[in-house]
Amino acid sequence: MGKQAMGTPGTALRYRSDNKIYRLQTGQTPIVRSPLYSEYGLDNFPNGMNAVVAVISYTGYDMDDAMILNKSAHERGFETKFIFGKAYQRIGIRQDWLRIVDMDGLPTIGQLVRDGDAVFIYRGSEDAYIDEVRLLGSEGGDSKPMQEISIKYRIPRPPNIGDKFSSRHGQKGVCSQKWPSIDMPFTESGMQPDIIINPHAFPSRMTIGMFVESLAGKSGALHGIAQDSTPFRFDEENTAADYFGHQLKVAGYNYHGNEPMYSGITGEELHADIYIGVVYYQRLRHMVNDKYQVRTTGKISELTHQPIKGRKKGGGIRVGEMERDSLLAHGGAFLLQDRLFNCSDYTQTWVCRACGSFLSTMPSVRGSSFGSMVRCRRCADGLGGRFVGGKDTTVVAVPYVLKYLDVELSAMGIAMKFNISP
Ligand SMILES: [Zn+2]
Known part of the structure; x- marks a missing residue:
């Protein structure tokens, strides 16, 4: 999910003031990686985290590509990220700003600002923090006066229900629940998954690579080694599952990556062994906060x-x-x-019962001797400058666009006629 993943978008972030930057605060180096990873120096630009992933259908909150996040993992900083933005403000101080500004009249670094705060034009429903203040223009004695400041602010965005995550195999999903750690299933060694995904995500998509990464990541974590993800290193006789399975076995784990697990709610052992391992997960930049x-x-x-x-x-x-x-x-x-x-375009409108037309109805002057306030001019007869008849009108509730359609059609020479009953 390269382009959608949030990571470390540059080396000089401290000195930049882009309009909008997403940054993953707690990036890690992937356990499973290609040989060029170090050569390119990608550890300087982490874009995900190694997550302990269990593949279970647990509680139903992992249905349809939803995933359960371990709440404690998220509280420890799992996939936390920030958005940076900036605003400009002409210099000048007002009394009511003094809550947020420093002695020099500039906002304090680290100050919390909310929507509508006066220091700079910050607009947004989310709380932000002042990250950096720059003076634009010259402070020296030359002709150009200092007259603007640039303020960089950051908005924390911890993982939320509805945020999108993905492994590097395109297995993307949406967080459906931040499950309390005590209710998460656990293995015999007491390990709890950071993420629970549903086994039904695999058969149709056939992302075998994710199974292999899970094995490789697990054994890599156990042995403290970075695993090589180069493709075509294995064949039918010498499979990846055997290679990493052997490493797992040496570390005292199940050869196939399965482990007995216990329900976090009842404490009973689950009937089936659960496939659990370490997979590198990325946080994608589609978040409910921007979409709801x-x-x-x-x-x-x-x-x-x-x-x-x-x-x-x-x-x-x-x-x-x-x-x-x-x-x-x-x-x-x-x-x-x-x-x-x-809830859409409900309207009440007059219609003539006799000729069935919306368009020919017309309000008559108040106080005249006619009973109905609205008459149909098509059905009425002009008599000595006064209209007589055409009083058979009534009010109906119709969608407003129906009247609009009537007008458009009549402009093309087509009349609509409505049968009103009773
Ligand atoms: Zn009429």
Whole structure:
């Protein structure tokens, strides 16, 4: 997942002020790696962590590419990362800034800032910390006055439910639960997995490499060696599973990488031995914090009166044809009506019962002798400058786009007619 993984994006991060940088705070060197890894000096740019991974279907929270994270591992810094951003501010001090600024009028390094704080224009729902303050322009006696500061801030992003992780074999998944350490299954030596993934992730994708990495990583960790991941080193007679299995056996572990495990909840031994090993996991930069959408009511489109789309604008998520089909199939008629109509472009409008037209209805002047306030001009007769008849109108609830469609069609010379009953 190279391009999506968060790692160490440069050597001079301390001196840079990019608009946005993701950085993994607790990177590790992979146990299983290619020979060129050291030659390229990739240890200077770690982009993941060695995780103890158990392959079990445990509690159902690892269904469908979801994964359970060990809460204690996460609290120890597992896959923690920061986002760096920057803002500019013209120099000048106000009294109400003094909570956050130093004696020199500049923000204090390490100061916590929240949305709307005055020191610089920080906008965001997340808390940030001032990381660096730079003076732009000259402080000396030359012609150019110092007039701007650049502020670098950092936002901590510990792993969260909904964040995305991946091994280097493309086995990506989303954290579904930060499971307390005491409820995680454990091996006979007391080891607990950092990550639990579901065995159903393997048969269809056939990522055998991940099984091998799990074995190699485990034996590498036990013997304190970095394993060579060069492909085609093994063949049918001399398999990777045998090679690493032997190393595991020497270290006193099961040849195949399985281990008996005990339920973290009941303490009973699980019926099957569990495949558990060490796999290098990367944190991908798709996080719920950047993606979640919430809407009760909000902005609507001027043209259709339907909710607008877009996360930033507080828009809705489209209920499309497939969603409609699902709701129909499940018999969710009320919900369907609610989503597609009541919560969307519900409108009440006048319609003529006689000719079935939306467009020919027209409000009459208040206080006139007609009973109905709205008459149909098409059905009414002009009589001495006054309209007579056309009073058979009523109010119906229709989607606003239906009226819009009516107008568009009439512009093409097509009239829509509605049969109103009762
Ligand atoms: Zn009419």
